[in-house]
Amino acid sequence: MAAVDVADWSADSNDAVHISLIKPVEGGVKPLHTFHPKMSYSIFGDEESIFGYQGLKINLKYNASDMRPGLQITYSKKFKTVGETSPTDLKAILENYLPKTAFGKTKDYETSITQIAPDWKPPGELYRTSESGGQTFEVWKGCLADLAVQQLVKRIQILVPMFIEGGTFIELKDPEWSLERWTVFFLYNKRSAEAAPGVSPYVFMGYATVYRYFYYQPLTPPTSPSNSSKKAPIERPATLDFQLPISGVSFSDLPCRSRISQFLILPPFQGGGHGARFYNTIFDFYLAEPQTLEITVEDPNEAFDDLRDLNDLARLRTDPEFTNLRMNTNVTVRSKGPAPKDIVDPEQVDKLRKKFKIAPRQFSRLVEMYLLSLIP
Ligand code: ACO
Structure with missing residues (x-):
């Protein structure tokens, strides 16, 4: 038997996957936007290559409103198994990432989409409506213990390994008290x-998940008799996690650190200021929520760091106390000897930091950026 030319039967998994947002129209469905994954190594392997097909197309369709997925796999030729060499079992792989309902017949899927009520609303509650460029945007917010929120997350979670480097799935089988710690926007x-009449006006653009960590605060600040004349160090409360349930205690009542875990704007909508607006909306929510003492981000990538820095700084610049911060110019930086005096008043900085609920490291970066921007 002739040797198999692997290249003839291999497809780049990022090119093969076509993700579409679709809408029902008279007699079928219409794609509104189509895009490819940015990465797919955690789904199809490090090589991002799929073996065993020619002309392969993996169409992952999403109904634009409720994000009901439908999968269709097409190809012109499929490799016939020889010994241990067989085509990649695409269904077996994708079943780990998509709900079972995504694997039905195309006709059934398209019919199911036409049956969605035109007054369908996203899960959770409407948190904010905004207008920009003559368009209306809505941010909906819900708890992951809510089954409707869970269903939507289950449908879209495959987008995490496709667009967020190192992003991980949320374990939806966790007990309810654990799911309650997640808020989804x-x-x-x-x-x-x-x-069109009878069709939902909603088009999904992106989502973010936020996890609550209990924020431990000592009831009395530590004191030491020998150091009583010295200033107490600024508190850096640790994240103390513990096992719930504890009878009568709910995470939503406890002081917490709210950590943005996954944040995604779908490619057709990137670069238009939507990420910035969405981030600020989430930030506004936690700034107003009394339980949240700090807003943090899990393992942000460079693009998210940029977005966060720009928007945090813009927010801080609206505060006269922040814009009055000035550098202590009497500081001399020494390579040896005692540490130099702080270049800004640490108490003032910490007061502002707590007011804006920004984590210490991020706040120091922002203060530094601001002070550098003042240098003529
Ligand atoms: N018109 C044109 N450009 C604009 C406008 C506008 N009205 N408003 C902002 N921009 C520019 C910004 O200045 C920025 O430019 P820069 O890239 O030169 O800095 C750029 O557009 C991006 O800003 P936004 O449009 O607000 O951001 P976007 O909507 O693209 O969202 C994000 C950014 C979240 C990184 C998005 O690209 C994304 O989801 N990427 C894939 C997933 C990802 O990386 N998520 C973050 C992972 S980290 C985590 O999850 C915690």
Whole structure:
């Protein structure tokens, strides 16, 4: 038997996967946007290569409103198994990432989409509506213990390994008290004017998940008799996690650190200021929520760091106390000997930091950026 030319039967997994947002139209469905994954190594392997097909297309369709997924796999030729060499079992792989309902017949999927009520609303509650460029955007917010929120997250979680480097799935089988620690924000474009009669005006644009960590605060600040004349160090309360349930205690009542875990704007909507607006909306929510003492981000990538820095700084610049911060110019930086005096008043900085609920490291970066911007 002739040797198999692997290249003839291999497809780049990022090229093979086509993700579409679709809408039902008279007699079928219409794609609104189509895009490819940014990465797929955690799904198809480090080589991001799929063996055993020619002309392979993995169409992952999403109904634009409720993100009901439908998968269709097409190819012109499939490799016939020889010994241990067999085509990649795509269904077996994708079953780990998509709900079972995604694997039905195309006709059934398309019919199911036409049956979605035109007054369908995203899960959770509407947190904010905004207008920009003549368009309406809505941010919906819900708890992961809510089954409707869970269903939507289950449908879209495959997008995490496709777009967020190192992003991980949330374990949806966790007990309810554990799921309650997750809040999910959904960003939607509401296209009422364009929506055909009987079709939902909602178009999903992105989502973010936020996890609550209990924030431990000692009841009394530590004192030491020998150091009583010295200033007490600024508190850096540790994250102390413990096992719930504890009878009568709910995470939503405890002081916490709210950590943005996954944050995604779908590619067709990136670069238009939606990420910035969505981030600020989430930040506004936690700034106003009394239980949250600090807003943090899990393992941000460079793009998210940029977005966060720009928007945090813009927020801080609206505060006169922050814009009055000035550098102590009497500081001399020495390579040896005692540490130099702080270049800004640490108490003032910490007061502002707590007011804006920004973590110490991020706040120091922002103060530094601001002070550098003052240098003529
Ligand atoms: N018109 C044109 N450009 C604009 C506008 C506007 N109205 N407003 C902002 N921009 C520019 C910004 O200045 C910025 O430019 P820069 O890249 O030169 O800095 C750029 O557009 C991006 O800003 P936004 O549009 O607000 O951000 P976007 O909507 O693209 O969201 C994000 C950024 C979240 C990183 C998005 O690209 C994304 O989801 N990427 C894939 C997933 C990802 O990386 N997520 C973060 C992982 S980290 C985590 O999850 C915690």
